[in-house]
Amino acid sequence: MDIGQPKRIIEIVPATLPVPGEIPGQVEPAAPEHEPSAPAPSEPAEQPAG
Amino acid sequence: MKGRTSLSAAPGLDVDVATEPLIAWRAWALTGGREGTDLMLRPVAGRARPWRPREIAEAACKSARFHGGPHPGCTCGLHGTHGFEVLRKTRCPAVLGRVALWGRVIEHEYGYRAQFAYPQRLRLICQFCFWMRGPRADRPELVGWFPKDELVPICGEHLTLAARYGMEPRNLLDAAEVDGRLRDTYVVDALAV
Numbered sequence: 612m613d614i615g616q617p618k619r620i621i622e623i624v625p626a627t628l629p630v631p632g633e634i635p636g637q638v639e640p641a642a643p644e645h646e647p648s649a650p651a652p653s654e655p656a657e658q659p660a661g
Numbered sequence: 662m663k664g665r666t667s668l669s670a671a672p673g674l675d676v677d678v679a680t681e682p683l684i685a686w687r688a689w690a691l692t693g694g695r696e697g698t699d700l701m702l703r704p705v706a707g708r709a710r711p712w713r714p715r716e717i718a719e720a721a722c723k724s725a726r727f728h729g730g731p732h733p734g735c736t737c738g739l740h741g742t743h744g745f746e747v748l749r750k751t752r753c754p755a756v757l758g759r760v761a762l763w764g765r766v767i768e769h770e771y772g773y774r775a776q777f778a779y780p781q782r783l784r785l786i787c788q789f790c791f792w793m794r795g796p797r798a799d800r801p802e803l804v805g806w807f808p809k810d811e812l813v814p815i816c817g818e819h820l821t822l823a824a825r826y827g828m829e830p831r832n833l834l835d836a837a838e839v840d841g842r843l844r845d846t847y848v849v850d851a852l853a854v
Binding site: 612613614615616617618619620621622623624625626628629630631632 | 674675676677678679680681682683706715716717733740742747748750751761762763764765766767768769770771772773774779781847848849
């Protein structure tokens, strides 16, 4: 596939990676002062390799 | 955020800095099991590494292992294009989509070569309809399963035509079902066009 001549270089360091389950730098929320009345649905933790 | 620096490895090319991934067009080949399981996007050309679900695709240069992809003086890197017209010349595409690119990205006249990538929107295409009419052609009705786990989305008209030339799949799957399974596998949305 011919994409022509190179024009410039872009160094992209995204704040959030566009990959499911991948949120680098995410800080764990502080524990609530009171227990919630109903348990929140939990999602399985995903750790994409690469 | 944007800024300009100099890069000794790429004389003559400006270097910009950004914090948002670029979104480009891309086509893939598709492999999977006889019943449409274990779906995997693969580059349409060569034997480059597959794009694994839920994993960041990372460029690797096979022609010169002493540099990381993409290198300004090479053709390595994960390719994306500014428009889909360039992709109509691609050999045997099965999936069309939008892809996010980041890391070191080299912008070319008609597309990009990137260090990291992950698909954002996907849809199956009949390669023959795509060649003739672009992405707004009718959606494929079936997916043919071929030896080496190759999956080929195809419309009814072109399935009949392909059979005349000896291109007969070992199994036929419902394209809408495979399309949905592909998006679930990669956790992406449907391509609107």
